[in-house]
Amino acid sequence: MYAFEYHRPTSVKEAAGLIGQVEDPKFLAGGHTLLPTMKLRLAGPANLIDLGQIAELRGIERSGDTLAIGAMTKHAEVANAAEVKEAIPALAELAELIGDPHVRNRGTIGGSVANNDPSADYPAACLALNATIVTNRRKIAADDFFQGIFTTALEDGEIITQIVFPIPTQAAYAKFRNPASRYALVGVFVAKHADGVRVAVTGAGSNGVFRASEIEQALSGNFAAEALDGVTVSEAEMNSDIHADAAYRAHLVSVMAGRAVQTAVARG
Amino acid sequence: MTATGIGAPVRRKEDQRFVTGQGRYVDDFNRPGQTYAYFLRSPHAHATIRSIDTGPAKIMPGVVAIFTGDDLAADKIGGLICGWMIHSKDGSPMKAGPHPALAQGKVRYVGDHVAVVIAETLAQAKDAAEAIVVDYDVLPAVVDTAQATKASVQVHDVSPDNTVFNWHLGNKDETEAAFARAKHVTKIDLVNNRLVPNAIEPRAAVGEYDFGTDNYTLYTTSQNPHVARLVLSAFIGVAPEHKLRVIAPDVGGGFGSKIFIYAEETVCVWAAKKVKRPVKWTSDRSEAFLSDAHGRDHVTHAEMATDENGKIIGLRVHTTANLGAYLSTFSSSVPTYLYAPLLSGQYDIPAIYCEVDAVYTNTAPVDAYRGAGRPEATFVVERLVEKTARELGQDPAEFRRRNYITQFPHATPVIMTYDTGDYAASLDKALEIADYKNFQQRKQESARRGKLRGIGFSSYIEACGIAPSQAVGSLGAGVGLWESAEVRVNPTGSVEVLTGSHSHGQGHETTFAQLVSDRLGISIDQVSIVHGDTDKVQFGMGTYGSRSGAVGMSAIAKAIDKVIAKGKKVAAHVLEASEGDIEFKDGRFGVAGTDRSLAFGEVALQAYIAHKFSGQDLEPGLKEGAFYDPTNFTFPAGVHICEVEIDPDTGVTSIQRWTAVDDFGVIINPMIVEGQVHGGIAQGVGQALLEGAFYDQSGQLITASFNDYCMPRAIDLPSFQVGMTVTPCPSNPLGIKGCGEAGAIAAPPAVINAITDALGHEDIAMPATPQAVWRAAQKARMPMAAE
Numbered sequence A: 001m002y003a004f005e006y007h008r009p010t011s012v013k014e015a016a017g018l019i020g021q022v023e024d025p026k027f028l029a030g031g032h033t034l035l036p037t038m039k040l041r042l043a044g045p046a047n048l049i050d051l052g053q054i055a056e057l058r059g060i061e062r063s064g065d066t067l068a069i070g071a072m073t074k075h076a077e078v079a080n081a082a083e084v085k086e087a088i089p090a091l092a093e094l095a096e097l098i099g100d101p102h103v104r105n106r107g108t109i110g111g112s113v114a115n116n117d118p119s120a121d122y123p124a125a126c127l128a129l130n131a132t133i134v135t136n137r138r139k140i141a142a143d144d145f146f147q148g149i150f151t152t153a154l155e156d157g158e159i160i161t162q163i164v165f166p167i168p169t170q171a172a173y174a175k176f177r178n179p180a181s182r183y184a185l186v187g188v189f190v191a192k193h194a195d196g197v198r199v200a201v202t203g204a205g206s207n208g209v210f211r212a213s214e215i216e217q218a219l220s221g222n223f224a225a226e227a228l229d230g231v232t233v234s235e236a237e238m239n240s241d242i243h244a245d246a247a248y249r250a251h252l253v254s255v256m257a258g259r260a261v262q263t264a265v266a267r268g
Numbered sequence B: 001m002t003a004t005g006i007g008a009p010v011r012r013k014e015d016q017r018f019v020t021g022q023g024r025y026v027d028d029f030n031r032p033g034q035t036y037a038y039f040l041r042s043p044h045a046h047a048t049i050r051s052i053d054t055g056p057a058k059i060m061p062g063v064v065a066i067f068t069g070d071d072l073a074a075d076k077i078g079g080l081i082c083g084w085m086i087h088s089k090d091g092s093p094m095k096a097g098p099h100p101a102l103a104q105g106k107v108r109y110v111g112d113h114v115a116v117v118i119a120e121t122l123a124q125a126k127d128a129a130e131a132i133v134v135d136y137d138v139l140p141a142v143v144d145t146a147q148a149t150k151a152s153v154q155v156h157d158v159s160p161d162n163t164v165f166n167w168h169l170g171n172k173d174e175t176e177a178a179f180a181r182a183k184h185v186t187k188i189d190l191v192n193n194r195l196v197p198n199a200i201e202p203r204a205a206v207g208e209y210d211f212g213t214d215n216y217t218l219y220t221t222s223q224n225p226h227v228a229r230l231v232l233s234a235f236i237g238v239a240p241e242h243k244l245r246v247i248a249p250d251v252g253g254g255f256g257s258k259i260f261i262y263a264e265e266t267v268c269v270w271a272a273k274k275v276k277r278p279v280k281w282t283s284d285r286s287e288a289f290l291s292d293a294h295g296r297d298h299v300t301h302a303e304m305a306t307d308e309n310g311k312i313i314g315l316r317v318h319t320t321a322n323l324g325a326y327l328s329t330f331s332s333s334v335p336t337y338l339y340a341p342l343l344s345g346q347y348d349i350p351a352i353y354c355e356v357d358a359v360y361t362n363t364a365p366v367d368a369y370r371g372a373g374r375p376e377a378t379f380v381v382e383r384l385v386e387k388t389a390r391e392l393g394q395d396p397a398e399f400r401r402r403n404y405i406t407q408f409p410h411a412t413p414v415i416m417t418y419d420t421g422d423y424a425a426s427l428d429k430a431l432e433i434a435d436y437k438n439f440q441q442r443k444q445e446s447a448r449r450g451k452l453r454g455i456g457f458s459s460y461i462e463a464c465g466i467a468p469s470q471a472v473g474s475l476g477a478g479v480g481l482w483e484s485a486e487v488r489v490n491p492t493g494s495v496e497v498l499t500g501s502h503s504h505g506q507g508h509e510t511t512f513a514q515l516v517s518d519r520l521g522i523s524i525d526q527v528s529i530v531h532g533d534t535d536k537v538q539f540g541m542g543t544y545g546s547r548s549g550a551v552g553m554s555a556i557a558k559a560i561d562k563v564i565a566k567g568k569k570v571a572a573h574v575l576e577a578s579e580g581d582i583e584f585k586d587g588r589f590g591v592a593g594t595d596r597s598l599a600f601g602e603v604a605l606q607a608y609i610a611h612k613f614s615g616q617d618l619e620p621g622l623k624e625g626a627f628y629d630p631t632n633f634t635f636p637a638g639v640h641i642c643e644v645e646i647d648p649d650t651g652v653t654s655i656q657r658w659t660a661v662d663d664f665g666v667i668i669n670p671m672i673v674e675g676q677v678h679g680g681i682a683q684g685v686g687q688a689l690l691e692g693a694f695y696d697q698s699g700q701l702i703t704a705s706f707n708d709y710c711m712p713r714a715i716d717l718p719s720f721q722v723g724m725t726v727t728p729c730p731s732n733p734l735g736i737k738g739c740g741e742a743g744a745i746a747a748p749p750a751v752i753n754a755i756t757d758a759l760g761h762e763d764i765a766m767p768a769t770p771q772a773v774w775r776a777a778q779k780a781r782m783p784m785a786a787e
């Protein structure tokens, strides 16, 4: 790790104020992506702005048809929160599938969404649930937010404050873990909303999280696993690595989509 | 038997310390004035070093010194050695390329040592290492085992075609004749995947030099501190043997990777004198992936000949073994004498011939890893036996039974003489525990759920307690393979055992104490085990090859016998009886036929006060030493049965049942033995399903972290059903065979045999990842589509 200055603001305003004042800043949330990269000397920000003391960035709140989750809310909190389990059980289940207990008790939803790792789980939930990413500057629709591997609509120094999820009628997440890292090799989030079906896929795409239109179309007429019989996704846009090549990933997308729909339907 | 004697499932004495964080590992030792070493490693798999400019780095904050290969050469520090000479078929010695501790002119794998920075802090050492300018002329690399001899790339000048040796064992003519008259020949091509050892504690070293006494001390993560001292002094020449103290304190797992003498500890001892301060190095996990000696990496073609009665009559094997960029300490013995002599398995095979071509590549050195050679042999034999049974349409269990060796001793055509065993007994017990007779029912039940179920056998044998010295010497070993022990009885009757074995997870502090408890009738709390310090223990060969029970404890037993003999003399004087009338039983020395006796502790006290005997006819004191050199290897054997269920839609294999019936001879502590079996199976399952070290064509290690290198987790493993059979080993006084490697040896073929059974075809390599199994399952479903 290279040396850095450490800042611990207690409000979003204070954190935002540091931007522009200090050189080469980086926000620190759970640190479960950032710190390993710094330890390996692959990142070396001069100033770390720890968001951990900002109370307004935490918490889970349901109001009407939406569930709002503060950016600094930890995966374990989402996994265990009664509000989440009741409103969007699929989201609690997704959080429970992230990493291991250490990761879930440190990593945050805001950090995961800001990072947009192509194998992270939350981006699939955001996209399928048509979430709104709220920052200290604006509100961004999930469809506009995720822009490819490790790339988002966030501007320099912009802070995610909240993610707001519309509550779907039915939803589920099916994850096929990378055997080694336990990130998603393929993760499929299916969600049935009053105005249609949205299906998002993480882990598989060579350009990061994406919506699977073939699957959405097949399910919009009939939200049932049988509707996916014979539905394939193209391997052209799929990622390929030592764990899974494009053909296998494309195949897993269909399989996991079917399993997610089964779970969603069974839940009723 | 005392409550803490042989056979008692005593809780491990050392665990209190380990689980409460009181263990002391090398990295816990901090010496006054200590500096930190960081090794600049090659980012290239193969390159000529045109120049190294350390100038800018040397003036960075906190830098104490920077050394390169030239500095070691100037001090006449020798290269690292390979301690086992192998001769090729034509009689020529193996081609050993130079192995400098810091590169001289060339780097040969990613992670090779280019320079060492010694600084006040580790961070400063790393900063300075980044400032060293190395001008590399990057060369093409060779990484592929099977292609190494055909590559245009040359790793070492001594070997134009990258061959280390072309070795063979067995009888070629008889084997050819057997194949000529065979009714059926089964052929198989196998890859034994390369593994990264991944002990939980990374390697570490602290070197220290005392200018007052001219003494050197090395704290190091070693499985064999005396061998490390011998090699560092006699061969590498960093310090005279009597001036070098090597301490291997608590060590957090080795699996073979800490047997070897590496560049880092060599440099730490040498540099401590140069910089006049202690020098510490602790590997981080990334360095461990790159530079710990890897395991396995064989490519094999093998054929098995059977006659009209389904009897195996011949086996021929050709293996190419990748030894990496340099010959590590015992690398040459692994694919030769630790491999081919096991190719007879548990079977009566009259003719065997094996050829092994060892090659250099631009990859990390490969050396012994849990099982060392024996897992590779077992994989060949058990895959081939299984495939033969299938081709002959025979039940795999019965085919094995028909070919088992039943008469002992049995001399195989590949050196070994098996002393004892009852293979059918283990098979029967395993079939029973595995509920083999109802397997078809379970398979149908799986099929109803759309799943493929398969069962796989592994009827393995291994050779442990690696020895005797005369035998290994004749096969090229540079060392003898005995063990030493000293039993010191204190005046209060408590006992210290100094052993040349080294515990790094095996539980010696408990099992060795159980032996003492058993023999001397005292509690294990009265016994302490001293190991891992060359200033305390005179000499020893260390722990690997499941040798500490069979060889190390036998040495202790021999020393205990001497203690008892001396105790009888003392008791005779005190009890005023003749020595011949003294019996030692249940911890008491008594006069036969009387009720006069002394407790062990009383005799100990009498031995030291010496009031009752003249120090002229009987020496005071009670302390005896022994060196024990066994008469043969030991041959643990057993049957493992693995039952898997495959999800053909995803390729996920889940192990449903695991039966292990092992014959380890006499067992000292069944709980510890079960633990060894569990750990071994987990490692074997890791190799079969999850683990694999892969280099790309340029020689970069792709699986260089746990993100990509998949270690087994609890969720990957079932609950094991462990059974035992016992045929006591006749080759050592305790009847012990050894248990440390059995699981890792037995497991891989059991898993792959189960998967191939489920799939209905043989075409699957290790690691059988979900992707690989899915693809193989596609092929099984659509045989027409197969290429």
Ligand SMILES: Cc1cc2nc3c(=O)[nH]c(=O)nc-3n(C[C@H](O)[C@H](O)[C@H](O)COP(=O)(O)OP(=O)(O)OC[C@H]3O[C@@H](n4cnc5c(N)ncnc54)[C@H](O)[C@@H]3O)c2cc1C
Pocket (backbone or CB within 6 Å): A026, A027, A028, A029, A030, A031, A032, A033, A034, A035, A051, A071, A072, A097, A098, A099, A100, A103, A106, A107, A108, A109, A110, A111, A112, A114, A115, A117, A119, A120, A121, A122, A158, A159, A160, A161, A181, A182, A183, A184
């Ligand atoms: C062993 C391990 C296993 C894991 N397994 C999984 C898994 O299975 N699935 C999965 O999805 N993830 C997994 N993760 C990642 C984990 O979920 C992390 O929590 C996540 O990547 C980042 O969240 P964080 O809070 O740790 O962010 P940090 O590491 O602190 O930050 C990540 C990035 O986001 C930026 N950032 C953080 N918060 C904000 C904010 N509020 N506004 C703007 N920018 C911000 C930071 O500046 C940084 O660039 C794993 C991590 C580890 C170490």
